[in-house]
Amino acid sequence: MDHLTRAAVLTAPRRLELVARPTPVARAGEALVRVAATAVCHTDLEIYTGRHPGVRLPRVMGHEAAGVVEAVGPGVASLRAGQRVILNPIIACGACDSCARGRGNLCRNAGLFGREMDGSLAEHVVLPEAYLYPLPDHLALATATLIETLATVRHAQVRARIGAGESVVVLGQGAAGLLHTQLAKLAGAGPVIAVSRSPAKLALARRMKADAVVDASQEDLVAAVRAATAGRGADVVIDAAGAPALLAPALEMLAPGGTLLVYGISHRPVPDFTTYPLYFKELTLYGSRALTPEDVGPAIALVAGGAVDLEGFITATYPLERVAAAFEDYERAPGAILRLVIGPGA
Ligand SMILES: [Zn+2]
Ligand SMILES: [Zn+2]
Incomplete structure (x- = not known):
């Protein structure tokens, strides 16, 4: 094993430097993982551009990662060298x-691997074994990085109790929105109505079995949803776009007794928001944060068993040496990219 390992360190907004460091050592209860891919x-992007409040630099980003266990520390029972894993980044x-209530995703003291602590844009990481989940051998590690996002999508849909026969609108068809569309279909919801301003993403949503698609750049959103739900409005609207301007139409397109699941987030104020629809239609509003350990196993199973289709989610891959170029490309055209994957070093 090399004694040095490289990490991509964000030293200032938009400045990434590849730095050689001593390879970390797995202590009791921990495993050393050679990172194969980070989405x-x-x-x-928010951390990279300095828009994410409260992130202290220098920082190694990266929280959607898969790799191979290289060594385990004393007392590790569930992992062995050579095992392929994904990591749960919610520390x-x-x-x-x-934490005492089993809601570690809301922990007051820890946070996200790759944000509150150094993450996986590196050749190696060390984590306690509880944060590492074995993967079946047939899953490609680059694709497996999407399982983290899928687990957050599952977490949100379990909270909102999306079920059979409900009409569901998914606003935004980025990586998370497309996964919301797929999971709603798997839950038996219908019609599932996918909304995007991108014809390419709407084509993907159709492939992911959306019952109807709405091009928000061409159509009146509320009218289109009413038309697709026989005039009733939607039982559930999932905001996976995080665009504050969509919240007022989201409330408007809901049927009486409906549910708004706010998955995409923003620091900007919501225009034209009043609480009146919450009263008048007796709406339910859900926030959702990250994932819990209970979401990871089912998310792995959904991908391993082929129920969730991840074909086409990876827009481009870059070796670790080109991480700066990857972020420049991402910032230039975030709407055109589902996921960029940073691979191992050359
Ligand atoms: Zn993420
Ligand atoms: Zn805690």
């Missing part, structure tokens, strides 16, 4: 009131 998402302290 870059909107959260990373919890295990001691606060949220």
Whole structure:
């Protein structure tokens, strides 16, 4: 084993440097993982551009990752060298009131691997074994990076109790939106109506079995949803776009008794928002944050068994040496990219 390993360090907004560091050592209960692939998402772009509040630099980003166990520390029972794994990046302290209630995703003291602590845009990471999940051998590791996003999508849909026969609108068909469309279909919801301004993403949504698609750049959104639901409006609207301007139409397109699931997030204020529709239609509003360990196993099974289609989600891959170019490309055209994957070094 080499004694040095490389990591992509964000030293200032938009400045990534490849730095050689001593290879970390797995201590008791931990495993050393050789990173094979890290997917870059909107959260990373916010950190990279300095728009994410409260992130302290220098920082190694990266939280959607898959790799191969290289060594395990004393007492590790569930993993062995050579095993392919994904990581759960939601690090919890295990001691606060949220953790005590089994809601480590709301931990008051820890946070996201690759944001509150150094992450996987590196050749190696060390994590406690509880955060590492074995993968079946047939799954490609680059594709497996999407399982983290799928687990957050599952977490949100379980919270909102999306079920059979409900009409569901998914606003935004980026990687998470497309996964919302697929999971709603798998839950037996219908019609599932996919909304995007991108014809390419709507074509993907159709392939993912959306019952109807709406091009938000061409059609009146509320009228299109009413037409697709026989005039009733939708039982559930999932905002996977995170665009504040969509929230008022989202409330308007809901049927009486409907549910708004706010998955995509924004720091910007919501225009034209009043609480009146919450009263008048007795709506339910859900937020959803990240994932819990209970979401990871089912997400792996959905991909391993072929129920969820991840074909076409990876827009481009870059070796670790070209991580800066990857982020430049991402910032230039975020709407045209589902996931960029950073591979191992050359
Ligand atoms: Zn992410
Ligand atoms: Zn905690």
